[in-house]
Amino acid sequence: MTFDVKLIRRIRKEFPAAEVDPSGRKRAFLDNGAGTLVTRRSSEAEARARVDWSANVGNYFPESKGASDVILEGRKAVADLLRADGPETIVSGESCTSLLFSLSYALSRDFKGDENIVLTGYEHFANINPWAELGGMDLIKEVRFANFHLESGLLDMEHMKSLIDKNTKVVAVTAASNVLGTRSDLVEIGKMAKEAGALFVVDGVHHVAHGPTDVKKLGCDAYVFSGYKLFSRHGSYMYMKPEHIENLNPYKVDPSPKHGPEKWELGTRDQAMFAAIKGAIDYLVWLGDPSSKDVAKPGPQRSGKLKQTMEKIEAYEKDLSRIVLDGYGKILGLRYVPGLTLYGPRDVNVKMGRDPTFAFKLEGLDDHEVSKALWDDYALAVGAEDYYSRVPAQYKTKTMLRATFVHYNTREEVLAFLKALNEIATKKKK
Numbered sequence: 001m002t003f004d005v006k007l008i009r010r011i012r013k014e015f016p017a018a019e020v021d022p023s024g025r026k027r028a029f030l031d032n033g034a035g036t037l038v039t040r041r042s043s044e045a046e047a048r049a050r051v052d053w054s055a056n057v058g059n060y061f062p063e064s065k066g067a068s069d070v071i072l073e074g075r076k077a078v079a080d081l082l083r084a085d086g087p088e089t090i091v092s093g094e095s096c097t098s099l100l101f102s103l104s105y106a107l108s109r110d111f112k113g114d115e116n117i118v119l120t121g122y123e124h125f126a127n128i129n130p131w132a133e134l135g136g137m138d139l140i141k142e143v144r145f146a147n148f149h150l151e152s153g154l155l156d157m158e159h160m161k162s163l164i165d166k167n168t169k170v171v172a173v174t175a176a177s178n179v180l181g182t183r184s185d186l187v188e189i190g191k192m193a194k195e196a197g198a199l200f201v202v203d204g205v206h207h208v209a210h211g212p213t214d215v216k217k218l219g220c221d222a223y224v225f226s227g228y229k230l231f232s233r234h235g236s237y238m239y240m241k242p243e244h245i246e247n248l249n250p251y252k253v254d255p256s257p258k259h260g261p262e263k264w265e266l267g268t269r270d271q272a273m274f275a276a277i278k279g280a281i282d283y284l285v286w287l288g289d290p291s292s293k294d295v296a297k298p299g300p301q302r303s304g305k306l307k308q309t310m311e312k313i314e315a316y317e318k319d320l321s322r323i324v325l326d327g328y329g330k331i332l333g334l335r336y337v338p339g340l341t342l343y344g345p346r347d348v349n350v351k352m353g354r355d356p357t358f359a360f361k362l363e364g365l366d367d368h369e370v371s372k373a374l375w376d377d378y379a380l381a382v383g384a385e386d387y388y389s390r391v392p393a394q395y396k397t398k399t400m401l402r403a404t405f406v407h408y409n410t411r412e413e414v415l416a417f418l419k420a421l422n423e424i425a426t427k428k429k430k
């Protein structure tokens with residue numbers, strides 16, 4: 001394991017709700033795919049900014065200057081996390097859904113009606129409807145979905161390639177499926193998009209907490225993620241190449257700024273949201289080197305530390321995922337639990353690796369029944385839903401159970417989860 005027991009203990013101290021829920025019940029939180037727990041550094045920073053810098057930006061008194069500073073520092077931290085050029089490339093919004101709607105609207109102003117947009121078959125609807133709406137208004141010809149293999153959960157790259165042609169204006173893909181845990185080969189897909197002269201948009205909402213992100217290496221035109229999936233509160237961020245920030249025309253009111261990220265932001269900003277995401281990113285910087293007292297300088301130094309942290313997280317989560325899939329000692333992993341159907345990659349060593357997100361069903365049992373039993377009898381928070389994803393329907397089902405692990409989850413929690421499923425499955429058989 002890349003995180004030793006002592007470090008895991010320290011990590012869990014950083015999350016006030018890691019051990020117990022608000023009623024005081026000791027439990028394991030495995031619904032991280034729906035939103036992670038919040039690090040205290042994020043909530044404390046948010047509370048401070050809420051009180052100290054409550055004024056609106058643009059004036060001379062300290063509260064107003066402080067608000068501007070908090071917003072700028074938040075943008076800088078996000079830019080370092082994504083390895084983007086600078087704060088001027090980071091747009092904020094209420095949610096990724098709203099940011100993608102803004103983007104699709106701004107792009108559609110130049111469309112003529114014969115264009116197509118290519119997505120994967122495992123997108124969240126946040127990255128479907130913003131594009132499909134354009135079809136509904138005859139602003140594009142169609143949205144095309146690249147198949148994924150139902151058995152392995154992996155994207156059919158040949159099919160993806162075959163869908164992209166000279167009329168493809170946007171290739172928009174999720175970095176990882178929020179149901180299957182499948183990671184998209186973003187570098188290859190990005191190349192396909194560029195060769196066709198299409199824009200390359202990445203939905204990083206599910207993946208951002210699980211590994212390093214480098215928007216420049218990906219060569220993407222836009223990349224979105226949300227704070228509540230990264231140990232912070234709601235509120236979302238979109239990296240955009242500077243030329244798109246400047247040249248596209250999003251919804252805006254006349255007096256709002258005509259340049260820079262503010263041009264894309266509707267109404268006034270909530271400065272506490274920026275303080276909160278910076279708090280979460282400060283936590284990740286700390287995690288890269290917990291013994292160091294040095295404060296990382298914004299820019300390449302902090303960006304480098306964040307990369308190290310995210311690589312460590314990825315390695316630790318891979319260890320957890322291996323146990324989830326293969327089991328440990330006498331405890332069977334998901335691949336072997338009798339009557340359990342597992343969706344998505346069954347091997348942590350697939351080409352792109354996989355996110356620690358596991359969707360499954362237990363034969364003969366209703367998903368909600370299982371979710372309730374996991375909570376009532378085992379204190380395990382595991383969801384049963386459609387996850388706003390196209391995936392369940394493709395397996396001809398409405399819902400699935402889903403457990404998503406993050407780096408504050410422990411091996412003990414993984415084993416408790418597997419033990420519970422083994423017991424539920426065995427009881428069902430009797």
Ligand SMILES: Cc1ncc(COP(=O)(O)O)c(C=O)c1O
Binds near residue numbers: 033098203
């Ligand atoms: C892959 C993915 N994209 C987009 C979203 C929606 O994000 P938001 O709630 O910020 O609109 C989610 C939420 O679960 C998601 O998992």
